[in-house]
Amino acid sequence: MSEIKRPNESLIVNTDQVMINDLNNYNTLFGGVLMKKLDNNATLSARRHSRVKECVTASTDSIDFLYPITQSDSVCVESFVSYTGSKSMEIFCKVIAEDMISGERRMAATAFLTFVALDEDKKPIKVPEISPETEEEKFLYESGKERAETRRIRRKHSKELTKMIQLEKPWEKGDVDYDDYVSGIK
Structure with missing residues (x-):
């Protein structure tokens, strides 16, 4: 019988401030800086779900930039396993920007990344299934x-x-x- 996990067991939350060297010429966060944050978070979610030493990024479906992130914002990246195949894990990432002066929070970006868990020989291995619980998790899973x-x-x-x-x-x-x-x- 295969192991079944809840998406919140793979939840990773990471919040950073936006530094001046993270900004582009429009004084908003470089897309590449955000992409690195997403990949780092998603990797940890994949490893937490599969409990292996190595997980590799198989694909990045999309990163939808919904709202610009500025230097006065903090950037909170939340990621968790939203769907699994037999040897792959889809990781959903959401990026919440919070204006540190006003406290206003907004959804700045969403992304889907796919990871594969590897054994000691760098071969893909079977990953646990998930059982969604919240409405958000169920929507993503379905x-x-x-x-x-x-x-x-x-x-x-x-x-x-x-x-x-x-x-x-x-x-x-x-x-x-x-x-x-x-x-x-x-």
Whole structure:
């Protein structure tokens, strides 16, 4: 019989302040800084759920930036396992920005990442199933199968695409003069 866990058993909550070096030229949080925070949180949720040393990011479905995050905000990232396959875990992440002056809280971003748990030989292993409890968890779980199918189709397309993509550098193809390529003529 396989082990079944509740999503809140994999819950990771991490809150940080926004530092000036985290800001882009619009004085909002760099998307890449937030992506790193999401991946770090999601990794811990995956490891907490599967109780293994290593979990690897298999995909990032989407990161929907809903509201800009500024230096006066704190950034709270919450993540938990929202759906599982036999060897993969979908991690839902939500980002709550809180204005530290006014106390106003807003949903700044959401994301879905998929992880695979690995054994000592770096081979994928079976992960526990989940049993959602809250309305939020149930909604995410019930729509998880559709997202998993979308990921499967997207991955198949990506594999087909890699067969068509050339690996040569443009200046190594022989039909482009490097000096023209660099200067933007061709």
